[in-house]
Amino acid sequence: MTPTCLKGEPVRRTLLALAIATIPGLGSAAGLASSIGAVTVYQDRAVVTRAASSELAAGEHELVLDKLPASLQENSLQVSARSTGQATLLDVKVRDAYQADTPNDRVKQLEAQLRGLEGRQAALDDEAAVLDNQRELVLMMQRGATEPAKDGARPTLDELKAIQSLSADTLGRTLAGLRRTAEQKADLDREIAAVQSQLGQLQNAQGRRSKTVTVRVSLARAGKLDLNLSYAVAGARWTPAYDARLRLADRGVDLGYFGVIRQNTGEDWNNVKLTLSTARPALGGGAPALQPWIVDVAAPPPPPPAPRPAAAPSAKPQAEAVAERRARYSPSLADAASATPEPAPQDIELSTAQVQNEATSASFQIKNPATLLSDNASQRVAIATARLPATLQYQSTPALRPAVYLTAQASNNTDYPLLPGPLNTFLDDAFVASGTLKAVMPGEKVELAMGADDGISIERQLVNRYTESTGFSGGGKRVTYEYRITVKNNKTTKERVSFKDRLPVSRNEKIVVKLLSPADREIKREDDGRLVWDWELEPGKSRETVLKFSIDHPGDIEVSGL
Structure with missing residues (x-):
């Protein structure tokens, strides 16, 4: 250059x-x-910008x-x-x-902290050794008092009481000290293990x-x-996270967009200008090239080798026999030259940090300077907030659970994509549930589950089930089910309620399922026998429907699932 x-x-x-x-x-x-003045973090790496100045001759x-x-x-x-x-x-x-x-300054701090903890551990070991020595000394005094020398006089009762009182007091303080040092050592061991764990995360194989x-x-x-x-640099990434807060008063969703960043690159980012990018440089700059898909007549397998006659025992030295076996089973240089060569290594594509497309990627520059230590700890920063107009709907599946769930259907009216990530949902200021947000491009719809709402009640009751014979000779059977579904709006506003139920699905032409109620104009049919009701309920009003169907089959066959 x-x-x-x-x-x-x-x-x-x-x-x-x-x-x-x-x-x-x-x-x-x-x-x-x-x-370091600026850092741009991607989903699998980071680009770091350093600045330096110097007056030179x-x-x-x-x-x-x-x-x-x-x-x-x-x-x-x-x-x-x-x-x-x-x-x-x-x-x-x-x-x-x-x-x-x-x-790494963080590693230096942890190493210094570990040395300090190990010094305290050594001091506790010394203190425990002194206390243990005191305990042994008291025990020796007690044995000496109760077992005098062969020619010595036995201590009087008052002397024994004095010795017992003194030794008991000393021994009690010694044992209490040993318990205290044992507790302190246990706490210290936990602290040392925690620091060593952090060091293990920071000190990778690069040392x-x-x-x-x-x-x-x-x-x-x-x-x-x-x-x-x-x-x-590798060892850095960010993932999106969201807070969706439904405001019932104005029927809108306040969406909070956050970035959760982790970095273990080996250097701390102190007070840097931070940018998060949704671009994916690991995918390369262009679509991969397709290789030909070859279809040909399969070659016949080679004939099996002819069996070798057993060789007569020879008196060759062992080393010579080993060399002969190696030559027999090792490919020759000519065979190696005729073998299919391995593909030549290709230059890796250089990844760039440019935004690929305004509709599919975006860069978010964090307003305030950020500090992220190289300790792989998660740090959450605010990216953006958006107000999404929402259409509210209540959904239920009373056959499985007699509860009505509120959903907010909103549209991504921002200019940037919403990447997949964890989602926390709130109803005004009340936490409702945790879930996952799928990828939503600008202009696409997103459905937010807001949890069960007791303001709408639903009940499904089996009214009747009976079996009867059919046909002129009574050779057929018919099983009839009848359910009553009741929905009540206990709110002060008109609400839209959608609920589902199902018909049995026949896998045999001799088994015929017929819907008797409601009429087809009152419902929407989906695949696999699912039925959908879509109602609008006035405040304080209730409405009911009857789901009735029959299953006809020959009397000489046994039907599963009934």
Whole structure:
């Protein structure tokens, strides 16, 4: 790539979009402090932008940005800059680095916390050892008092009482101390386990490995160089989450759109400009190419090999026999050359962070600066809010449950897609239920389940079931069912109620199912025998219907499902 000359005008020009292979050393170089200014998070990665500035003299300089995350994807590296010293970019180099101290501030804090906890644990062990020694000493005193020397005088009763009182008091304090230290050690063990668990999440297989980027520039004259470095890192993702709040007064849904972010990239994002993107760079820039689907006459299987005659025992040395078996069962060089070659590796497509289409993806720039530590903890940020006009409907399936459920049918009137994610629903300020929102593109309908509402009651009652003979000779049978369904609107507003029931479905032409009530004009028929009633009920009014059907079949067959 031809080096780019950087003019003094404040016009940002892209210098390089290339990462170069690892090099063994850098020679003399000037370390350059940098800070993360912006991060764009995707569903499977993040793009981090760092900024650095330096006053440089005329001549050639190597600017080193070290302790970058080991997950930095080298082929995603982008460098841009501006300068007042007429600078020229010479090259950009990337190498792996290993350091004695961990580059992550959060890991440093946890390691220091763990060392402190382990120090407290050692102190408790020492205290427990001293208390245990005191207990043994008291026990030795008691044994010495009750078992005097062979020629010694036995202690008097008052002396025994004094010894017993003293030892009991001392032993009681010692045992209490041992219990206290045991409880403290148990609490400390739990704290140590929690810190070690956090460290285990942060310290992945990369250990203390990091990346170092070296930018070599040449300045025609002294001046200031403002450098921007952007790169993609794995270990970051965001998922959507929603709060849907139905406002009954104005029949609208307040939809809250949130992003739940996790990152374990190896570097903390402190006070950064955060952007969440719905684009999916992992899918690549274009549709994959189809390979030919070959159909041909199958080749006949090769004939089985002829059986080999048993070889006579020979006196060959063992090593020579092993070499002969290897030569017999190993393919020759000619066979290897004639084998089908493996497909040649292809260059991976470079993922971009651009919005693919306004109708299918969007970028959300969070208004306030955000801080996210590299500890894989979830952090929820607000993305957007929207007011969706809703049509309310009450739905029920009384054959399964005598309850009426409120649903709000709304339309996505925003300019961005709603990705699949968990959904919390509220009725005004009351929490109703948790569920999942499916993907909803702009302009598409979305149905929100708002839970059961006792303001509408429904009852389904079996009125009659009887069996009778049919035909001139009574060779047939007919089973008749009759249900009464009653719906009452206990609200002060007119409401729309839709409920479903079902007819038996015959899988045999000798079994005939006939709907006797209601008439077809009063219902809507769906597949698999489902029937739908759609009513509008005035306030305080009730309405009922009768579901009646018959099942005819020959008397000499047994019908299942009745």
